Amino acid sequence: MASQEPSPYLLRGIWSTRKLYIYATAFIAIFIIFLLTSPKIVPDSILEHTVIDDEGNVFSPSSEQITNDSPINETITPVAGNEEEFQEATNEIDSEEEEEGYYKFLLLINSNIGDSSRRKLIREWVFGIRDTLVPFNSGQKQKSIYYRFLTRKRGSFKKHEQEIRREFLSEFIEFDDIVELEYDEKEEGWQEVTLRWSNSLDITYDHLVVIDIHTLINFEKLQQMISGSLIIRGQQALTREQKDNLLWGSFSNLDADEMAVVIGSAAVDTIMDSLFEISESPIAESINSSNVLTKAYYYFSDQIHKAETTIPIHLINDNSGIVEWPNAIESVSPESTIFVGHIFQDGEFVELVSWLNVSKAFIRSPPPPIRSDESENKNGSLSIAIVTSSFVYKDMCMVDAVVPAADNKREYAEKHGYYFVPRSAEFAQQTLRHRKTVWGKVDAVEKTLPHYDWLFWVDMDAVIFNQEITIESLLENFTSIVGGPEAFSQKHFIVAKPIGDKMINAGVFLLRNSEWSRRFLREVQGRKDQYFGKFFEQRAMWDVINEDEWKDGALLLLNDDHTFNTFPKRYKHGDFIVHFAPDGCPAAPVIEALNKLQDGPELQEDQDDPELQEDQDDPELQEDQDDPELLADQESLDPELLESNFRI
Structure with a gap:
């Protein structure tokens, strides 16, 4: 008996049903992804008493105690945006920001006297400064960056160190961007000295950025995330107040906070006012670190967990945006990386600049025009x-x-x-x-x-x-x-x-x-x-x-x-x-x-x-x-x- 072929109308019906199923499945998947990736703005009152773990789970601070082995971890998620949006975000200046002596960032770079070659690389590749033929302004208003290299002041030099001293003095004079600080390690740590000096400056700023001489910073990405309100806490975008009170670093590795730390201006004051409490707290004493910022992170984490009082500090322990150099350029993510620390070879530093597409944060004053004899510039004065x-x-x-x-x-x-x-x-x-x-x-x-x-x-x-x-x-x-x-x-x-x-x-x-x-x-x-x-x-x-x-x-x-x-x-x-x-x-x-x-x-x-x-x-x-x-x-x-x- 010959088999009977299915009706064409039946085949069309089956195909239409399958297409509907495919479309519905795709729509549901897209909607779920949208819900998962959309940032939510939450009130300060919630975030002040909320901790987010590595998986993004939210729990009450009173539900568990922090230990030295279980730091609070959060991630920084860069949000993509076009160049026009970035420029609009970074160029937007409030009336209060136009005050004389105001900067978005105070960047302090810790270095030693003998680190001349690395300072030279940072000036050239991060700030676009190659020489001093045309002097630059290390706090130029239009870019809102005020930077300084910090070194420990030395009272004496051995005979074989005289060449280093000669080179340092010339660099010190020519670039005018190095500050020598008195430092007695028996009295206080270097980070305390750094914070005290930053507070002594006759300027105001939104964020203090402290990095090590062996750290590469992608300033464009940092500006994009902070100025464009793109810092993400789990799935919650930080508010302006939270960013002002930010303590953002990599604190799991007890040496990593030397690589890079970003501190809101209000948080700097809070930390300075709490130095005694931080140093005397049991949680800080139990940490095998002499760095006050790591101690501050664990101290305030402990306070948040105990929920004894409202703590204004907002903590981010970031192992994604702040990374240690893994000795292979392919292991560094261009999408998420903002800071790379412990880069000890100058050649690798330059390679990473290219790999991460680091744009120069130009702060050089514009060069004066080269004019013919007796000509004058626009304001009628000679150069x-x-x-x-x-x-x-x-x-x-x-x-x-x-x-x-x-x-x-x-x-x-x-x-x-x-x-x-x-x-x-x-x-x-x-x-x-x-x-x-x-x-x-x-x-x-x-x-x-x-x-x-x-x-x-x-x-x-x-x-x-x-x-x-x-x-x-x-x-x-x-x-x-x-x-x-x-x-x-x-x-x-x-x-x-x-x-x-x-x-x-x-x-x-x-x-x-x-x-x-x-x-x-x-x-x-x-x-x-x-x-x-x-x-x-x-x-x-x-x-x-x-x-x-x-x-x-x-x-x-x-x-x-x-x-x-x-x-x-x-x-x-x-x-x-x-x-x-x-x-x-x-x-x-x-x-x-x-x-x-x-x-x-x-x-x-x-x-x-x-x-x-x-x-x-x-x-x-x-x-x-x-x-x-x-x-x-x-x-x-x-x-x-x-x-x-x-x-x-």
């Missing part, structure tokens, strides 16, 4: 750099004076809105150039000049005494002296030749950003006969400006001891800069002068100074004046101009 050496010689002569001497020039620059550019690398490279170290001055000037309209070089051993004199006022005076703006536009190099000196003194000079100046510096660089000559780069400059091709471009201040380069014995009240240039080490007189400036007394004025007369009668000075080389130089000058104070 002026105060440039000096931050190089410490191997004899360690200026080791105690280099920082206060630099601060003197930095204070002047900041007072008048100039850029302060201290340089050391160009001096350090002179051994490779087979020249005397002092030639680093020419390299530094040549490198810095293209970024500014005018460059004002001031030697390390020159001290600015009169902070009220401006570079603009000097330029106006010089313009008048030479006969007006058109004539002054042809002057590019301004330098003094003091009374009795056989040539110019190149310890202080002005240089215009111009084609003439660039060619002039190239010409000076080519004077190889002065690489190890008696007066080095100073003699080379003197020789060049006395040649017909160059003399018209220089404004030579002849027999001038008071415009901007004054020797101590010739000082008069109101003089701009005193240049200490003894045959020996200038550190002692420089420090003495800086100390006197703090108190206000002036140096002895020259007309009543018996030492000045002695100096003027010095046989060595007379010998210089009769030097055949000097006489030859003087004969090349116009006799009438020699009688005046200027060669124009």
Whole structure:
């Protein structure tokens, strides 16, 4: 008997039923996923007495006691968002946030004095700072980040550590982002010192971020999560108040809180007010950790469990966003990782920057435009750099004076809105150039000049005494002296030749950003006969400006001891800069002068100074004046101009 085929209508009915079943199943699955992944905002009153375990289970704090072996664990879940939403979240600033001295983040990076190479990497790869040719602002308002590297202040260095000390001092001066803190480990822990210092700053902030020098931070992701209200506690998104009271770190590994901790500003105050209770609590004493933040985490966890009182601190123990470097880049999740700690190799640090797609949190001030002669920027002012050496010689002569001497020039620059550019690398490279170290001055000037309209070089051993004199006022005076703006536009190099000196003194000079100046510096660089000559780069400059091709471009201040380069014995009240240039080490007189400036007394004025007369009668000075080389130089000058104070 032949089998009967099913009816086409029956087949269509079965297929329609299956399609309906598939659609219904898919819809239910999508709806369940939506319910599970949607964040819920819960009242503070609930979260203050709620603990969430690793699986997201919620239980009452009074239901079990915390132990050293069972810390409270929570996860940080990054929430994806498009770039436009991120920018809108991070750029949104309340009126209270526009107050002077307000920052979203205070970032403190713990380091040792010898960690120069890693600090360099962090500046470049996290903040976009490669050098100091164009100074930056480590607390630039538009990015709302104020950062500092913290180090333990050391009172003494062993002989084999002098190279580290020299390098550190140069870095300290150039970047102005390192703070040395007094620390006695017998008195208190380093984290207490850090918290106390952060509270001493004259700024306000939303969150304090403390990381170790071996930690990489993805600032963009951190900003996205905090500024965009994207911190997730289990399945509950934190409120503004909870974020202000946040203590977020990785506390399961007792050394991990050194890698990274994020603390709300209100939580910092709570912890500081509770330091005694934290240190004396049994739960803190039972923890094998000397770090106060780990102790604080367990102390407040214990208080929440006991439910003795309302605790404002909101705790997050995060083993997902804060991770220890697992020695394999593939083991680090680009999606969830915000901090990676214990990265001890510089090469791996750079690889992780790329792997995690870490964007630079640019905080550098915008570079000034490079303009042609006599042009002005939008606000009508010139771009002026105060440039000096931050190089410490191997004899360690200026080791105690280099920082206060630099601060003197930095204070002047900041007072008048100039850029302060201290340089050391160009001096350090002179051994490779087979020249005397002092030639680093020419390299530094040549490198810095293209970024500014005018460059004002001031030697390390020159001290600015009169902070009220401006570079603009000097330029106006010089313009008048030479006969007006058109004539002054042809002057590019301004330098003094003091009374009795056989040539110019190149310890202080002005240089215009111009084609003439660039060619002039190239010409000076080519004077190889002065690489190890008696007066080095100073003699080379003197020789060049006395040649017909160059003399018209220089404004030579002849027999001038008071415009901007004054020797101590010739000082008069109101003089701009005193240049200490003894045959020996200038550190002692420089420090003495800086100390006197703090108190206000002036140096002895020259007309009543018996030492000045002695100096003027010095046989060595007379010998210089009769030097055949000097006489030859003087004969090349116009006799009438020699009688005046200027060669124009």
